[in-house]
Amino acid sequence: MMEQKILELMKSVFQTDGIDETCSQQNCEKWDSMNHLNLIVELEMEFGVSFEPEEIAEMRSYGDVVRIVKSKMS
Amino acid sequence: MIMFVFRNNTIERFFPQDYEFSGYDDVSFIPKDADGYIWFYQAPIKFDNGLLAEEVNAYLQKFRFVMDRVDPNKTFIAFMMDLIYTVPLFNGDFRVKEAVVQYNAGLLEAASIHSNIKVVDITEFTRQYPAKELMDWKFYFLSQMGLNPRMANDFKAWFAKKLDQIALKRKKCVVLDLDNTLWGGVLGEDGIDGIKIGGDYPGKAFLYFQEALLELSKNGVILTVCSKNNEQDVLEAWEKNPFIVLKKEHFAACRINWQDKANNIKELAEELNIGLDSFVFVDDNPTERELVKQLLPMVSAPDFPVQPYELPEFFKRLVEDYFMVYAITDEDTKKTEQYKANALRSESQKQFADFEAFLKSLEIRLTIEAANEFNIPRIAQMTQKTNQFNLTTKRYTDADIKTMLAEHWKVYCVSVNDKFGDSGITGCILVNGDEIDSCLLSCRVLGKGIEMAFIKRILQVLKADGNKKIKAKYIPTVKNAQVKEFYERCGFDCVSETEFGEKEYFADLEKMDLNIKDYYKIDLK
Numbered sequence: 001m002m003e004q005k006i007l008e009l010m011k012s013v014f015q016t017d018g019i020d021e022t023c024s025q026q027n028c029e030k031w032d033s034m035n036h037l038n039l040i041v042e043l044e045m046e047f048g049v050s051f052e053p054e055e056i057a058e059m060r061s062y063g064d065v066v067r068i069v070k071s072k073m074s
Numbered sequence: 075m076i077m078f079v080f081r082n083n084t085i086e087r088f089f090p091q092d093y094e095f096s097g098y099d100d101v102s103f104i105p106k107d108a109d110g111y112i113w114f115y116q117a118p119i120k121f122d123n124g125l126l127a128e129e130v131n132a133y134l135q136k137f138r139f140v141m142d143r144v145d146p147n148k149t150f151i152a153f154m155m156d157l158i159y160t161v162p163l164f165n166g167d168f169r170v171k172e173a174v175v176q177y178n179a180g181l182l183e184a185a186s187i188h189s190n191i192k193v194v195d196i197t198e199f200t201r202q203y204p205a206k207e208l209m210d211w212k213f214y215f216l217s218q219m220g221l222n223p224r225m226a227n228d229f230k231a232w233f234a235k236k237l238d239q240i241a242l243k244r245k246k247c248v249v250l251d252l253d254n255t256l257w258g259g260v261l262g263e264d265g266i267d268g269i270k271i272g273g274d275y276p277g278k279a280f281l282y283f284q285e286a287l288l289e290l291s292k293n294g295v296i297l298t299v300c301s302k303n304n305e306q307d308v309l310e311a312w313e314k315n316p317f318i319v320l321k322k323e324h325f326a327a328c329r330i331n332w333q334d335k336a337n338n339i340k341e342l343a344e345e346l347n348i349g350l351d352s353f354v355f356v357d358d359n360p361t362e363r364e365l366v367k368q369l370l371p372m373v374s375a376p377d378f379p380v381q382p383y384e385l386p387e388f389f390k391r392l393v394e395d396y397f398m399v400y401a402i403t404d405e406d407t408k409k410t411e412q413y414k415a416n417a418l419r420s421e422s423q424k425q426f427a428d429f430e431a432f433l434k435s436l437e438i439r440l441t442i443e444a445a446n447e448f449n450i451p452r453i454a455q456m457t458q459k460t461n462q463f464n465l466t467t468k469r470y471t472d473a474d475i476k477t478m479l480a481e482h483w484k485v486y487c488v489s490v491n492d493k494f495g496d497s498g499i500t501g502c503i504l505v506n507g508d509e510i511d512s513c514l515l516s517c518r519v520l521g522k523g524i525e526m527a528f529i530k531r532i533l534q535v536l537k538a539d540g541n542k543k544i545k546a547k548y549i550p551t552v553k554n555a556q557v558k559e560f561y562e563r564c565g566f567d568c569v570s571e572t573e574f575g576e577k578e579y580f581a582d583l584e585k586m587d588l589n590i591k592d593y594y595k596i597d598l599k
Contacts, residue, residue, distance in 0.1 A: 015091075034086055037216060041087070041223040053216060 013039045024061030078108035082115050083220030088229045101136050110149035116220040117157050127173035134180040147477040150191045154178045156200045158208045190473050192240050199232045242455045245396040246348050251357035252301035261307050272317030279382035284319040286389045295397050299328040300338045326413040335362050336369035347517035354396050415495035416518050436492040439595040445485035450475050452499045453487050461553040464514040488528045490519045503532050509545040527594040537583040550575040
């Protein structure tokens with residue numbers, strides 16, 4: 001459920017449907033620094049959390065995002 | 075419209091995705107191909123207040139530098155500055171505040187000289203939030219965002235409204251209920267003296283609402299009434315209750331009866347010759363609003379406050395959502411008068427069996443003027459708002475019109491008066507070379523043959539200028555079917571018609587009958 005929502009947010013921020021669980025800053029050209037912050041803001045608003053700058057820097061792939069959002073929610 | 079934004083902070087999130095942005099605090103590059111420009115500088119974060127004040131002053135110099143270099147025919151929107159974070163270290167240190175005041179005054183001064191510059195007051199937006207929420211320092215340090223990124227969607231919605239206001243888009247008419255909307259209580263039950271208007275609360279709240287609406291009507295919004303009441307009771311209340319501000323003469327038309335309101339509003343639209351999508355329906359009864367929303371979805375029907383003390387806020391929202399424009403034209407301020415004069419004309423029309431005799435009796439005078447600084451805003455406004463008598467429905471801003479004039483287009487507008495009143499500037503024709511680009515007339519002057527007199531006079535001018543042939547076009551929309559055959563009636567030859575009904579015309583000025591009926595007096599300036 002949460003994973004699904006994260007994928008949806010990534011699709012809407014990056015404005016492309018071609019996003020799956022393998023997405024990372026390495027392989028997705030839409031994931032630039034500006035969209036990274038846009039994604040962070042959307043995640044914070046959606047899940048009602050606030051990420052620390054260190055966590056924001058760590059989110060380099062879909063997997064990282066899911067892991068850090070989960071750790072914030074628990 | 076692709077706008078180019080000059081900025082000194084990260085604000086991409088706050089503007090439409092296709093906008094383009096300068097470098098931070100960079101005015102060295104001014105793209106020529108942008109449709110328009112935006113100036114959005116925020117006070118920088120600095121703790122030396124003297125330096126900070128100087129930097130704000132320097133921003134104004136930069137603004138002027140850019141202003142002198144952008145195309146004066148393109149819209150240039152300048153945001154005022156709001157001081158979001160400042161730490162004066164002693165009481166009475168107003169250096170930064172003063173610098174910001176001067177900066178904003180500088181923008182306004184520029185706007186008063188250059189009509190393409192439009193100043194937007196950002197505090198209209200920021201003051202909706204507590205000061206602390208305006209910044210999110212985490213995002214400031216991560217990417218120099220000068221505003222809290224969570225406010226981006228609200229900001230975009232607010233800015234879109236500002237753009238509409240600058241483009242002069244607004245609704246034309248408000249339909250008002252009476253009982254528990256313009257006064258407290260029910261006239262039929264409480265009586266003329268029993269309804270609550272004026273005096274103490276809640277009468278005072280309704281009085282304020284009426285006074286506010288009166289100002290709105292003075293600024294070009296048409297007021298009408300749609301109420302379930304006995305008409306005689308209402309007329310008596312208007313006449314006898316001294317506290318009622320909005321009386322019969324303030325309304326361009328009324329429907330006071332027991333029919334359903336959707337039908338009444340449709341009739342009002344026909345009587346006033348205004349499209350239904352230009353109506354806002356104000357009624358305290360949620361069932362009536364729902365009925366109107368269901369049957370007439372193009373009519374706006376905002377929620378009405380439950381408590382009378384909420385009326386001032388409601389009025390503010392009503393204006394901001396539907397009726398705000400960047401500037402009011404002269405024609406706006408006379409509008410209710412004109413619509414009422416129209417009603418009088420229809421009355422007198424009934425007495426003449428012969429339509430020509432009726433037209434003769436009107437003493438119609440057309441004043442045709444070439445576009446100039448004073449009428450350009452009105453011409454632009456007409457291209458934005460006219461839907462029915464509009465051959466090509468092309469929308470232009472005043473900046474666009476100025477560009478046309480620079481490119482030697484011929485742009486004419488017409489004002490019409492007759493013995494019942496002055497309609498002001500109510501039509502225009504835009505000619506690009508040998509082609510009529512736009513031809514439009516406000517609905518309130520139709521039905522008097524003015525369109526024919528106007529276009530023939532313009533064709534005479536074009537002929538005198540040496541044109542032998544003139545091209546024209548009809549582009550169909552959902553609203554302009556009434557002019558489908560207009561050019562045929564004028565004597566143009568239709569040379570092609572697409573499957574979508576778009577038609578191209580040709581007029582041979584040598585052969586065409588350009589005579590105008592002698593009961594139209596025409597002045598050409």
